Amino acid sequence: MVPRYAIAALLVSALLACPFAYADNSIFSRGDQLVAELRQNNFDEAAKLFHYPPSYTAEELSSERASVAGFLRTLFGEIGDIATISRVPPPAGRFLTLGESSGDLPYWSSHPELSKTENVTYRAEVKRDGEVYLVVSFIRPMFAWEVRTITFQLAAARPGAAERMAELTRKLAPAVKPSHKGA
Numbered sequence: 001m002v003p004r005y006a007i008a009a010l011l012v013s014a015l016l017a018c019p020f021a022y023a024d025n026s027i028f029s030r031g032d033q034l035v036a037e038l039r040q041n042n043f044d045e046a047a048k049l050f051h052y053p054p055s056y057t058a059e060e061l062s063s064e065r066a067s068v069a070g071f072l073r074t075l076f077g078e079i080g081d082i083a084t085i086s087r088v089p090p091p092a093g094r095f096l097t098l099g100e101s102s103g104d105l106p107y108w109s110s111h112p113e114l115s116k117t118e119n120v121t122y123r124a125e126v127k128r129d130g131e132v133y134l135v136v137s138f139i140r141p142m143f144a145w146e147v148r149t150i151t152f153q154l155a156a157a158r159p160g161a162a163e164r165m166a167e168l169t170r171k172l173a174p175a176v177k178p179s180h181k182g183a
Contacts, residue, residue: 026144026145027118027120027138027145028087028120030049030138030144030145030146030147031087031120031122031136031138032087033049034046034049034136034147034150035082035085035122035134035136037049038072038076038082038134039081039082039085041073041076041081043069043070043072043073043076044065044066044069046068046069046072047065047066047068047069047072048065049146049147050065050068050101050102050146050147050148051102051103051114051139051141051146051147051148052064052065052102052103053102053103053107064102064103065102068100068102071100071172072100072150074171074172075098075100075152075168075172076126078128078168078171078172079126079127079128079129079132079152079168080126080127080128080129081126081127082124082125082126083124083125083126083127084124084125085122085123085124085125085134086122086123087120087121087122088121088122088123088133089121090119090121090135091121091123091133091155093155093156093157094155094156094157095133095153095154095155095156096153096154096155096156096161096162096165097135097151097152097153098151098152098165098168098169098172099149099150099151099152100149100150101137101148101149101150102147102148113141114139114141114148116139117137117138117139117148117149118137118138118139118140118145119135119136119137119138120135120136120138121133121134121135121136122134122135122136129154129164131155132152132153132154133152133153133154134150134151134152134153135149135150135151135153136149136150136151137149137150137151152168
């Protein structure tokens with residue numbers, strides 16, 4: 001018979017090794033909500049799940065949300081619709097990444113309390129690029145999880161990955177938002 005303390009130590013070790021054990025289930029619900037909006041091409045609704053500087057005026061908030069939605073719309077217009085998607089542990093290997101967040105560097109720099117993020121990784125099958133990963137970084141400024149960043153990833157070892165990412169970057173450059181003062 002295995003002593004209870006050995007079982008408890010094993011459980012603690014397993015929890016520490018499992019990336020899903022760190023966050024409460026509400027973070028997964030929020031990530032799944034974002035993914036559902038992306039699957040339905042509801043980019044304006046997806047953009048509402050991001051964290052925005054509370055100091056934004058109504059006009060700045062509207063502009064920033066439109067910019068985030070525009071990035072997502074352009075990205076998925078290029079890579080194609082999501083056929084399948086599932087939450088997975090972070091994959092091993094090197095990846096080329098392209099991401100979007102709300103706010104600007106001065107805002108994030110002036111709020112170090114918002115620098116701690118929790119990531120949720122999804123493996124997706126998309127129409128034009130096949131297997132890709134989406135990493136959603138969350139912050140919890142008050143009581144609810146909010147998206148800080150969404151990152152699109154291609155495996156670096158994949159043939160043509162660098163060229164494809166460069167192409168996507170060029171096409172998404174016009175969708176990059178102007179800087180707002182959000183401190």
